[in-house]
Amino acid sequence: MTTPMLAGNRGLTAAEVAERVEAGAVNQAKRHTSRPLSAILRANFFTPVNALIGVLALIALTFSDWKQTLFAGVILANIAIGTIQELRAKRTLDKLSLVNQANARVVRDGSTVEIDPAEIVRDDLVAIVPGDRIVVDGPVVESRNLEIDESLLTGEADPVAKAPGDQVQSGSFVVAGTGVFRAEKIGADSYAARLVEEASRFKRANSQLQTAINRFIKLISWLIIPVATLLIISQLADNENWQDSIVSTVAGIVPMIPEGLILLTSVAFAVGIIRLGRRQCLVQELPAIEGLARVDVLCLDKTGTLTEGGMDVEEIRAAGDEASEALAALAAADDSPNPTMQAVSDHLRENGTVDPGWRVIESMPFSSARKWSGVRFTDHGTWLLGAPDVLLSSDDPMALEADMLAAQGLRVLALVTAEEASTTGGASGITPKALVVLRQRLRSTAAATLEYFKEQGVAIKIISGDSPAAVGAVAAQLDVDGAGDTVDARRLPEDPDELAEILENNTIFGRVQPHQKRDFVKALQAKGHTVAMTGDGVNDVLALKDSDLGIAMGSGSPAARSVAQVVLLDDEFATLPHVVAEGRRVLGNIERVSNLFLTKTVYAIALAMFVGVGAIIAWIAGGDQLPYPFNPLHQSLLNMFTIGIPAFFLALAPTFDRAKPGFITRVMHFAIPAGLACAIPTFIVYLASLNHGGPRIDTQTTAGITLFSIALAALAIVAKPYTLWKFVLVAACGAAFLTVLSIPILADFYELKLPGAWNTTAALIAIASGIAALILWLVVRPKRHAV
Incomplete structure (x- = not known):
């Protein structure tokens, strides 16, 4: 993945960084996944129960012999066992949290380097790409269609476009585009300290x-x-x-x-x-253990959960000679390719198609809300790549072909040209050019894991942004009940009661928007269910946050990992039954x-x-x-x-x-x-x-x-x-x-x-x-x- 560089600015020099470190202008808001040793000892030694038993033991010793104080051995047991087990849990949490911690990218001495967020100094230039969590506050100095999800700060679900000069705040997430911002408010002056503490603090009694x-x-x-x-x-x-x-x-x-x-x-x-730590499962809050036991509905995002990371291009069905060149140009223009674009790029390279060097006027990054990405070139017009049912009319022969391929469990993207396209106004004047057919890699353990939950009485809801046909096909391969009755989320009612009724009676949902995932969680909770939600992308953050138990994949975005109570560090879906x-x-x-x-x-x-x-x-x-x-x-x-x-x-x-x-x-x-x-x-x-x-x-x-x-x-x-x-x-x-x-x-x-x-x-x-x-x-x- 490439990262944005600030044109004409090399960032801070090593000497300038050293000066700021010496002055204490460092982002010292570190994650605390466990209590310090002093707090553990204090909590285990000085308790009302220990005090009461200690007084009773002293009275017994005063008026009788030492044998009558043996009951006080429970104090020593309480202190020893409680302290030892909590220290072991602390060691496990601290060790795993280091694996889970996402680094920040900063521009220093003309190059982009990855550092611990706690090492960011004031005036650092922080480079950001989709999925990054903003860890300090500051103004944007470069934006390439940068869109920020500020829902955790404002409650507003729609991404906010950021231009140079606009402020970004810690606790928000990059959902599209790339950019660079200057670290202005760091440490205790930013939102990061509070938000990160709340997202990942070790909790014992809540x-x-x-x-x-x-x-x-x-x-x-x-x-x-x-x-x-x-x-x-x-x-x-x-x-x-x-x-x-x-x-x-x-x-x-x-x-x-x-x-x-x-x-x-x-x-x-x-x-x-x-025990869960030994299975590469990071429990970021102790009460999450309790949530695991109460879950009776598990919402699964197909991509990254039922399927493995990455995809393979099956074929490119082109309607013109320019298709492969256009795809290579789109891949070259993408600063932060997602797994789909990476698979396309790899396929083209393996087949000898290289970047044609088309000059870019504007890039329109992929958004889960739009379902497409695109680039406007100087001499070759505007090209878009995205969901066929969004970009193509329903009666287009290529759309019908895409539906048939999707029904076989394949993922299909449409490559089109457009007369007009923008990130806010949509696209018009579309001409189909090709279908990109990809095959997703099903997890070998997915079927057995789903069967386990069925036996345990945990209802499964498979929700995905993919087409209903594609989601249904994957569900059918895994023998999921109701795979033939996939629901198109675009036709779901907004009324919470009607939505809850549909969710109760159906299992597979396609074309689900990010805000709908949160609506799904709330509707199920309104029915009295305890809901767990799995996810790995920025579009899953809202649902993960509002669910009773958020479960993120370790290779997912920092945004998803930071709000989840449980992180599967090895991305292994089969760990969930053990969890x-x-x-x-x-x-x-x-x-x-x-x-x-x-x-x-x-x-x-x-x-x-x-x-x-x-x-x-x-x-x-x-x-x-x-x-x-x-x-x-x-x-x-x-x-x-x-x-x-x-x-x-x-x-x-x-x-x-x-x-x-x-x-x-x-x-x-x-x-x-x-x-x-x-x-x-x-x-x-x-x-x-x-x-x-x-x-x-x-x-x-x-x-x-x-x-x-x-x-x-x-x-x-x-x-x-x-x-x-x-x-x-x-x-x-x-x-x-x-x-x-x-x-x-x-x-x-x-x-x-x-x-x-x-x-x-x-x-x-x-x-x-x-x-x-x-x-x-x-x-x-x-x-x-x-x-």
């Missing part, structure tokens, strides 16, 4: 899922305060054993905190980033572990309420004090084998179900009955064991076995669908707890002992009733409602 989890935690916090107060008052009523009461109170408060939920959410997101599967894995597993953590929170709150109310009633009645059934060491053991260890493995397991709305409702429908099924039998068997008499360690062990067994049953329900490793995981957790009870040295350490016959029988009855309640409310009842 997602529906994490918003829901934060809402959970806020709600739980309001519940913990009164329940903890009740428990404290009830336990401190025992003046004789007040130190043990304080430790028991800590044991009651600790399990109310879903300490690992935030950690595992961040870990799941970070691991998703790393979607990763999103589903993350969301499905976070919901799964949320069920576990909130079940623990519910049963902890319920137990604390039961004990608190019971203790106050007993105190008023003058009866014996009702202590909390566990100490912090017991809670550490129970949480480790029913939540901590299994949740970590479940958070990273494969999941294939598409994410659905109603996350909070579903989790609460599980956690509340599961938590009560754990708490009520545990409290009842605890009271029965106390009334039966015997050492306190017996009552604590009986309650512990009951709670552990029912919580393990809840874990088994959460682990569905079952696989061998999940069965082994649940069985191993149960065996580990039994091992602790059976080995005297471990049982002594955790202050437990094997119960006698009476306590064992009571525990088995309580366990059976709790598991029966779990099965009834979480397995049988949902199935009955589903029927």
Whole structure:
């Protein structure tokens, strides 16, 4: 690709650049795809959850021994795992973003050089071609039919023609023509800093899922305060054993905190980033992982997605001798040839046709809105190359021939002469001269990828600027349903509701204008769909930006890459199933572990309420004090084998179900009955064991076995669908707890002992009733409602 040079100006010299660098007049608005190390450490060390657990651990250590503070190990786990995974994600993001970053071209010492945008200095002459993103602000000093898309700045979809003296602003994109502008406002003075930051910043908590989890935690916090107060008052009523009461109170408060939920959410997101990075997929925003799981409609641009980059000229069907010379002259006059013109140029060169040297008066660059490009020559008139159905009348024999070729899956361009033509007024007085027939290269993996999405319930919409016949032919080769009913987008209604209805009932769309792609996205979203959009060109920017998930090709324009949340760096369409599967894995597993953590929170709150109310009633009645059934060491053991260890493995397991709305409702429908099924039998068997008499360690062990067994049953329900490793995981957790009870040295350490016959029988009855309640409310009842 050639780049424009400024006639009569050699740009800044090396000495002038050095002076500006020394003065700090450098564009220092660099991309930040991840948080700095200090921010990562700060975010993982200093959290409200860590602070609360740390205070409780300090209280337990003050009034008991060090064993009772083992629950605080979750702080170290939170810090270590969260920091390590985020640092790995940071390294992956930073490494991949370097590959994805587009250089700028500047004129210095009379030649055009490519540099990092951050190295642009004030007064640099920046050369721009179609697809370039404007990264600094300044006036145009040379324009060759330069057109800029300023839609991201003004909301206006139509390209704006720029003449020398006109301003260009960062955040806009070149859609046609070439030019040179002077860097006037750089760094913090330009729009670039803000826009680039927003387009590519590493985001951690801006997602529906994490918003829901934060809402959970806020709600739980309001519940913990009164329940903890009740428990404290009830336990401190025992003046004789007040130190043990304080430790028991800590044991009651600790399990109310879903300490690992935030950690595992961040870990799941970070691991998703790393896994996709290994597949050359750059996720520019962490919440995009969540969007991947929710997608139910995927809009595909045929060119560059279903087809590989580049094309091959099949033949040139000429109606005159001048056609090949004219095509060579058009190719020579194009400063920035697109893949189509490059294929034509290569074909002519291979067949010995050289540039005839025709003198150019005016070049009219290709525009996706016009569907043609052209050149006005001094002695050879005006020649245009573009879409046959735009340049030719419908009854022209050459137009009919073009339709038949397009129906075979070939791409066809018409070469014509025109009496009048302009970028604003269209063309008139057209005389057909030739048809250029090109064959697009279908991706070998496209058919299998489309079949995957069909199986997964993701609707496909193929949209293209090509003729409906050509798009339909490509779709037919890939066995896409509805390939025979291609819709001509030029005949689509403007009414959003009518458009949405057509989109629901059709799959293939041809002659789609850039602004229509955005309309398609909005219409589908209005129907309640979560829409992903793929694209690689400037004409895809608006749709990529407005879609729920923008997916750009790595070799596409900087414009497309900068607004997309996901960039396929290797341009491999077959990566998309892995991308979607990763999103589903993350969301499905976070919901799964949320069920576990909130079940623990519910049963902890319920137990604390039961004990608190019971203790106050007993105190008023003058009866014996009702202590909390566990100490912090017991809670550490129970949480480790029913939540901590299994949740970590479940958070990273494969999941294939598409994410659905109603996350909070579903989790609460599980956690509340599961938590009560754990708490009520545990409290009842605890009271029965106390009334039966015997050492306190017996009552604590009986309650512990009951709670552990029912919580393990809840874990088994959460682990569905079952696989061998999940069965082994649940069985191993149960065996580990039994091992602790059976080995005297471990049982002594955790202050437990094997119960006698009476306590064992009571525990088995309580366990059976709790598991029966779990099965009834979480397995049988949902199935009955589903029927």
